[in-house]
Amino acid sequence: MNIKSLLLGSAAALAAVSGAHAADAVVAAEPEPLEYVRICDAYGAGYFFIPGTETCLKIGGKVRTEGQWGDAYGNHGGAGNWDFGTLWHTRAELNINTATDTEYGPLKTNTILRWDWQEGGSTGTNLLWAYISLGGFSVGKQDSWYNQFVGYAGDVINDDVIYDGPYELNQITYNYDAGNGFTAVVSVEDSNSASDISTYGGAWEQSRANHYAPNVVAGAGYKAGAWSIKVVGGYDSIVEEGAIKARLDADFGVFSAFLMGGWNTDGSKLNQYAGSNLDSSACTHSDGTIHGADCGWGDWAVWGGVGVPINDKLKWNLQLAYTDSKIFAATTNIKWNPVKNLLIEPEVSYTNWDSIGQDEWAGILRFERNF
Numbered sequence: 001m002n003i004k005s006l007l008l009g010s011a012a013a014l015a016a017v018s019g020a021h022a023a024d025a026v027v028a029a030e031p032e033p034l035e036y037v038r039i040c041d042a043y044g045a046g047y048f049f050i051p052g053t054e055t056c057l058k059i060g061g062k063v064r065t066e067g068q069w070g071d072a073y074g075n076h077g078g079a080g081n082w083d084f085g086t087l088w089h090t091r092a093e094l095n096i097n098t099a100t101d102t103e104y105g106p107l108k109t110n111t112i113l114r115w116d117w118q119e120g121g122s123t124g125t126n127l128l129w130a131y132i133s134l135g136g137f138s139v140g141k142q143d144s145w146y147n148q149f150v151g152y153a154g155d156v157i158n159d160d161v162i163y164d165g166p167y168e169l170n171q172i173t174y175n176y177d178a179g180n181g182f183t184a185v186v187s188v189e190d191s192n193s194a195s196d197i198s199t200y201g202g203a204w205e206q207s208r209a210n211h212y213a214p215n216v217v218a219g220a221g222y223k224a225g226a227w228s229i230k231v232v233g234g235y236d237s238i239v240e241e242g243a244i245k246a247r248l249d250a251d252f253g254v255f256s257a258f259l260m261g262g263w264n265t266d267g268s269k270l271n272q273y274a275g276s277n278l279d280s281s282a283c284t285h286s287d288g289t290i291h292g293a294d295c296g297w298g299d300w301a302v303w304g305g306v307g308v309p310i311n312d313k314l315k316w317n318l319q320l321a322y323t324d325s326k327i328f329a330a331t332t333n334i335k336w337n338p339v340k341n342l343l344i345e346p347e348v349s350y351t352n353w354d355s356i357g358q359d360e361w362a363g364i365l366r367f368e369r370n371f
Helices: 003-024 202-209
Strands: 056-071 087-100 107-116 122-134 137-142 169-177 181-190 215-224 228-234 241-251 256-264 298-310 314-323 327-336 342-353 358-370
Touching: 181 228
Parallel strands: none
Antiparallel strands: 056 087, 056 358, 087 107, 107 122, 122 137, 137 169, 169 181, 181 215, 215 228, 228 241, 241 256, 256 298, 298 314, 314 327, 327 342, 342 358
């Protein structure tokens, strides 16, 4: 063997080995591009795009805990009674909102879930709101627009001692906004979504059980500068009666105020728009009989209130209400935000039922953290 043959053989062997190693080589795949969460500011603060979609998502909620003394919604033991007991209530709430742009405007959903724990270990879960909205239309569960359109009766916790309308019911609603201060609403509401109110009586419950026609709500309003006026009416298809509310609001910066009046089409009856959420003790006479109409408005009801921002962390509120059935309610509170998204709110309420000659005091101390 000469040197030339040895060199050629060595080169061939090296080529063979290199080829074998080349065949076994692992080529690393290109990494998938990372998709970071993108902010979606088209629908307000807090929204972000769900990765891989064009749907925007917002998640929020609150944790609340509060102590309650007495009961502004019922008479428990006589005049000036503070002996109803003490309740400690804690709530967790989760809000989930979505929005997607379409050729008809934003397609949105709104869902609110609540978990409540009462003193003694009683726990409840409630799907508070769950609805879909598109192009001014909404369908699903939310508070009646008899309440939402004109606004709730004051910036206080016990705002509905004098009943101002139904909450949490299924509905199909159309909201119109002309863009010049004029707004309007029409809503078809599930008549069987109403709460089981003992003061309505067995006949009303029996009618409800065999009834399928919906209730109807309609309203219109106008806002110009610091002033706004709104009128809304609701028809209860079970009772075949209804109610109308009119409200005037004014915001002067140093304070805001409202005045709202309601008229019942038949003051001797309760209906879902001029009803009652009072405890039956509030209309139980000395002979033990319950006079349901005594817990309602009678022919009319009136509410009024003021809110005074003392500084950027402190606000004082007052609400007063009175009915044709001679129920008087007064509530005042202080809302203190020591830091952003933390609320500490002490509140005191007084209720007087002239028909049974009794009154009641109640107090609440609330702590709430929103996120």
